[in-house]
């Protein structure tokens with residue numbers, strides 16, 4: 001059942017076996033996995049099915065130093081479905097090396113190996129609708145070319161690894177029917193948690209305080225799962241301080257919010273291979289029609305030899321598109337500009353964007369007018385793919401473009417100084433302290449980007465396959481500048497990290513908050529290290545694993561909470577206020 005929390009009677013005191021706080025991919029995955037158990041589940045979605053200005057305002061916060069991180073509302077959605085309402089759908093699993101303690105990377109090592117998570121990736125792939133849990137191109141596409149540049153791969157850099165693309169699944173929309181028809185799951189839209197309470201003792205959550213715009217009520221459950229995203233999870237724990245937890249829940253050792261990570265990414269180097277016919281450049285589709293694409297991966301051997309973190313590359317449009325003469329790319333560029341201008345409500349911002357982009361727009365328009373008409377059928381085909389049920393992930397530039405950009409995405413290392421805290425004096429409309437982001441980078445983060453590029457560039461020159469534009473000291477300057485005004489691309493990791501040691505982590509290997517009996521965390525905030533992979537597939541796999549654990553743990557908790565009265569759907573419906 002899915003209802004607006006606003007419809008509930010103000011005096012409603014709701015009870016469930018499991019209360020899931022957060023309605024994004026993490027929270028919804030836990031709910032879906034628990035559905036067959038018949039446990040009574042209440043999922044508090046924060047926002048509603050539509051993004052609103054007022055709900056997005058709840059995500060606003062502060063960045064210190066000013067401008068060093070994107071505005072906190074930019075890459076997040078306080079809505080049912082969370083950021084999956086807008087995500088791109090790129091699915092990549094972590095590599096086995098990401099779970100290992102690497103002696104050259106401080107604070108590295110998960111308390112379990114890749115093999116522990118591997119089976120859960122299969123279910124996560126189903127939930128993400130991204131095809132088989134097989135990321136080896138040689139197995140998936142045995143009859144296709146083996147490498148991106150034939151004969152290029154070495155022991156240090158390989159290109160048989162795939163990324164796969166989700167439809168992209170909007171977890172709220174795609175699973176609304178299952179959740180709505182479920183007899184044991186109740187989704188409350190517009191229900192914002194302001195506090196996790198431990199009223200009777202230190203180790204047990206007794207309830208959560210929930211508000212809507214005009215009502216407030218309390219929810220009591222046997223177990224609680226906090227699944228509000230990598231910035232909101234620490235914010236809620238820190239804001240829940242009380243007599244038992246003067247520094248916030250789970251924060252006895254001042255770890256909540258620390259080790260905040262993202263990924264370093266961007267496009268710097270450019271290549272102009274001489275033989276474009278022999279490049280494996282485009283998306284490939286598997287037998288279910290799932291879009292897949294190759295990427296170069298810096299092997300674990302090379303990472304260890306160079307003492308760097310994990311990283312990948314793939315080809316896309318070059319940073320500087322001057323003189324590309326590709327009508328398709330120009331059409332996409334102009335269309336994106338027009339759409340963003342139409343969405344922009346401020347005349348001042350529209351004017352400044354136009355002044356910024358004017359020369360490029362004029363140049364691209366000339367390209368479209370000169371060559372575009374020939375491309376009409378191609379543009380039509382691409383538009384069809386972009387609007388189909390399984391969406392073309394993005395429009396690639398022509399492989400014949402003068403140069404192709406080398407996009408990189410590399411690991412950002414755990415560092416206790418990089419952190420999310422809460423403001424001492426600024427609150428949102430519900431009185432919750434606003435989040436403050438202070439992201440920090442180390443030399444190792446920067447070195448990883450540079451050394452990974454060197455591996456690529458040296459191999460490219462050695463293979464003698466064309467021109468490359470790359471200068472290591474310029475790259476260093478580029479990265480050093482980027483990290484002073486960083487954009488996380490919505491990868492908010494590590495702020496309630498897993499560790500067996502409560503001094504180094506907020507949750508244990510089961511994702512249970514250290515020192516608590518019935519509070520768990522789901523989402524990328526539990527990642528102890530971030531690898532190079534986009535986070536969603538792994539956080540969904542961890543959520544599926546957490547649900548498995550909750551199924552086993554449920555019996556014990558219920559026995560302990562003998563006074564807990566679990567609502568059935570009929571009772572809940574009776575609590576819906578008649579006035580709505």
Ligand SMILES: Cc1cc2nc3c(=O)[nH]c(=O)nc-3n(C[C@H](O)[C@H](O)[C@H](O)COP(=O)(O)OP(=O)(O)OC[C@H]3O[C@@H](n4cnc5c(N)ncnc54)[C@H](O)[C@@H]3O)c2cc1C
Nearest residue numbers: 022023024025026046079082083088089090193229534536
């Ligand atoms: C533009 C964009 C593109 C992206 N592309 C990709 C991609 O290609 N691949 C990839 O892996 N990832 C991508 N991501 C990231 C991906 O969307 C996130 O990793 C994922 O959504 C995180 O899931 P989550 O459930 O942990 O958190 P979220 O999606 O952030 O959901 C949080 C949920 O908690 C709720 N909530 C928040 N506060 C409260 C509160 N106080 N009380 C109750 N509920 C609350 C919210 O309403 C929401 O329902 C992208 C993100 C963006 C913005």
